[in-house]
Amino acid sequence: MDAAQAIADLTEISPQVRKVVVIGSDGAPAGSNLADDGAVGRLADGARRLVEAAEALRPGVAQLEAATLAGSVFVVRDGERLIAATTTPEPTVGLVFYDLKTCLRAIEEAPPKPVRRRSPAKKNADDAAS
């Protein structure tokens, strides 16, 4: 499933969730429900900073919730990938974590680019020319 579809499913089943961003293993945003690229970048950057700060305090953090009076910020890790979401105040914590994990796992990682190798025939021809 692609990121846009997974995020659309997430926001449909979990109305508490507002802004969502998925960060790929390369550290770049891989999907979001925000239209503005600047807002996507800010949310992704904030999620990374939250995880880094949490990791500095308690190594081995798998997920976190920052609960404020204005709402909550959730970040869930799956390997090198992250999903971050903001919610309405006093969300159903367990459900939000479950839905975020489900969304992140539904998004397929882009396959690694194949390494292009020169064919032996071409290599031999190049070697002969030089």
Place this chain on the structure above:
Amino acid sequence: MPPRKVVTGLLLAAGSLAGSVLVRRRAARRQERIDLYANDGSMHSFGEGTVEADRLLPIAHELL
């Protein structure tokens, strides 16, 4: 003392206790906090005023 008055007193006391517990729980839920869940399943919660919460809550405020 008549038994009815004792029962009424006990019911009032139990009601007051339950009410205060509910109010305190609700007040605690309204407090800002950070909950960190580790890979091993453990969870640490840091309320307002702790060093941990003071480092993470400002970032969360920026995002909301």
